[in-house]
Amino acid sequence: MAANKAVPYALGAAGLGAFLGIWQAAPSFGFISSALLPKPSDIPAAFVAEIKSGLWVDAVRLSLEHYALGLLCGAFAGVVLGILTGMSARFEWTLAWVVRVLRPIPGLAWVPFAILWFGVDQPAAIFIIAIGVFWIVFFATQGAIRAVDRDLIEVADAFGFSSGFDRLRKVMLPAALPGILVGLRTSLGQAWMSVVAAELFGVAGLGQRMTQASSLLATDIVVVYMLTIAALYGLMDTLFLAIQGRLLAYRP
Amino acid sequence: MSADAIITIRDLALAFEQNGVRNEVLRHLDLDVPRGQFLAIVGSSGVGKSTLLRVLMGLSAPSVGTVTVRTTAGTERAMALVFQDARLLPWRRVAANVSFGLEKTGLTKAERRDQALKTLASVGLREHGDRWPHQLSGGQRQRVALARALCIRPEILLMDEPFSALDAPTREALQDELIRLWQSQGITVLFVTHDIDEAVYLADRVIALGGKPGEVRSSLAVEVERPRRRGAPSLSFLADRVKADLAAEADHHDWVI
Ligand SMILES: Nc1ncnc2c1ncn2[C@@H]1O[C@H](COP(=O)(O)OP(=O)(O)O)[C@@H](O)[C@H]1O
Ligand SMILES: [Mg+2]
Numbered sequence: 001m002a003a004n005k006a007v008p009y010a011l012g013a014a015g016l017g018a019f020l021g022i023w024q025a026a027p028s029f030g031f032i033s034s035a036l037l038p039k040p041s042d043i044p045a046a047f048v049a050e051i052k053s054g055l056w057v058d059a060v061r062l063s064l065e066h067y068a069l070g071l072l073c074g075a076f077a078g079v080v081l082g083i084l085t086g087m088s089a090r091f092e093w094t095l096a097w098v099v100r101v102l103r104p105i106p107g108l109a110w111v112p113f114a115i116l117w118f119g120v121d122q123p124a125a126i127f128i129i130a131i132g133v134f135w136i137v138f139f140a141t142q143g144a145i146r147a148v149d150r151d152l153i154e155v156a157d158a159f160g161f162s163s164g165f166d167r168l169r170k171v172m173l174p175a176a177l178p179g180i181l182v183g184l185r186t187s188l189g190q191a192w193m194s195v196v197a198a199e200l201f202g203v204a205g206l207g208q209r210m211t212q213a214s215s216l217l218a219t220d221i222v223v224v225y226m227l228t229i230a231a232l233y234g235l236m237d238t239l240f241l242a243i244q245g246r247l248l249a250y251r252p
Numbered sequence: 253m254s255a256d257a258i259i260t261i262r263d264l265a266l267a268f269e270q271n272g273v274r275n276e277v278l279r280h281l282d283l284d285v286p287r288g289q290f291l292a293i294v295g296s297s298g299v300g301k302s303t304l305l306r307v308l309m310g311l312s313a314p315s316v317g318t319v320t321v322r323t324t325a326g327t328e329r330a331m332a333l334v335f336q337d338a339r340l341l342p343w344r345r346v347a348a349n350v351s352f353g354l355e356k357t358g359l360t361k362a363e364r365r366d367q368a369l370k371t372l373a374s375v376g377l378r379e380h381g382d383r384w385p386h387q388l389s390g391g392q393r394q395r396v397a398l399a400r401a402l403c404i405r406p407e408i409l410l411m412d413e414p415f416s417a418l419d420a421p422t423r424e425a426l427q428d429e430l431i432r433l434w435q436s437q438g439i440t441v442l443f444v445t446h447d448i449d450e451a452v453y454l455a456d457r458v459i460a461l462g463g464k465p466g467e468v469r470s471s472l473a474v475e476v477e478r479p480r481r482r483g484a485p486s487l488s489f490l491a492d493r494v495k496a497d498l499a500a501e502a503d504h505h506d507w508v509i
Binding site: 151152154155157158159160161162170171174175177248250251252 | 309335337341342353355385387404
């Protein structure tokens with residue numbers, strides 16, 4: 001049994017090792033110029049330099065702010081509107097065409113307005129990130145609320161929790177929670193993509209630092225930030241899973 | 253109208269309107285349920301048994317007629333309902349499921365839990381308060397559903413085919429336990445089932461609904477001493493009469509059509 005448990009870890013390590021090996025080999029054997037693709041062995045030095053200059057800490061701090069606030073605003077709006085449209089057919093009908101008009105507009109298309117409304121400043125980045133998160137969480141919440149077992153709602157009614165708010169609080173929200181969490185988890189990754197995109201147009205953070213580095217052909221620095229994003233995402237996703245595990249501990 | 257009736261129904265009718273089609277479910281329904289009686293309501297699927305319970309709970313409004321419920325203390329939740337499938341809330345532990353209905357009252361969390369654990373003990377699940385619903389067997393889940401209903405100390409217990417999804421030994425154990433609880437607590441029970449033998453075994457009186465829209469086709473007092481023996485000739489005799497009443501009406505209907 002112990003051997004079986006080790007297999008996924010061993011294979012994971014082997015896969016990662018092979019990936020790094022090929023990556024290291026490609027520039028070393030001249031398949032590709034090391035100006036175009038930095039070697040993995042160059043990355044630690046670039047990382048240390050970036051930290052020493054203080055640029056890394058600043059960029060990560062700012063981006064985390066954008067990420068957290070964008071996620072919070074988008075998720076909050078998504079959950080609230082998802083619940084309202086999920087519970088009330090009238091509300092859903094009212095918003096149906098507004099949703100169809102706004103939904104296909106990519107987050108980046110909002111950049112001009114974000115700049116006009118908020119300036120080249122943090123709120124603009126938060127706005128762009130929140131939009132991406134909003135749609136994911138909105139649809140996940142709406143779907144989850146609609147899918148709540150009618151029989152459980154009848155239980156709420158039978159025990160005197162028949163007002164909309166009581167039904168929501170006692171039955172619908174807990175019943176919809178797994179579905180809402182799926183949306184939130186998807187948006188954890190989506191929000192990082194938006195962070196980079198939102199900072200491309202000048203708001204300080206990871207994205208901006210990556211643009212600067214790439215214009216100087218400092219590809220090693222670009223890779224440092226790519227890996228930074230990967231690490232932060234991995235951390236958040238792990239954290240999220242731990243919290244989710246506690247919230248959904250009742251499941252077999 | 254008898255003065256000691258806890259439930260009085262007069263000329264009740266109920267119809268659902270769906271896509272402009274009127275679906276009459278119940279009509280001309282009169283019923284008096286004396287306080288403390290164990291009343292069984294039988295009838296085939298779709299005749300309107302669940303609908304009748306929903307009307308009594310105040311969850312559906314009748315199209316015509318009156319429903320009067322006379323509970324003594326004027327307690328807010330005088331009635332509790334047990335469904336066919338236990339319908340426990342999977343995200344609550346067993347004790348929190350049982351105390352669900354108490355959250356409308358002014359009791360503190362500790363008092364609610366205390367009352368829930370006592371009620372759980374009364375259905376033989378003293379040790380199960382901290383389990384999750386999915387960790388219980390079907391019979392245990394149904395016991396918890398029964399405890400959840402009893403926990404609010406209802407004066408009237410409404411049960412909608414509560415045991416029909418259980419295997420025979422579990423069902424029989426729960427039937428006897430229900431009788432014991434009913435006798436010790438002095439509540440009024442309305443027990444819906446499509447199993448006529450079950451109805452006759454449990455009840456003081458059996459009402460049979462039949463037809464479309466559903467009407468009372470048979471009302472029979474079961475004056476057999478308790479404790480009763482399953483399959484006793486006196487019970488089988490009464491069950492056959494209920495079946496005959498329902499069958500006679502069915503034939504009559506075919507002929508009319
Ligand atoms: N909410 C509802 N809307 C429309 N029709 C309903 C509704 N509830 C029940 N009915 C109809 O009422 C009839 C009786 O249903 P029900 O009371 O569940 O029967 P039973 O419990 O005796 O099997 C059925 O024909 C069913 O289709
Ligand atoms: Mg039914």
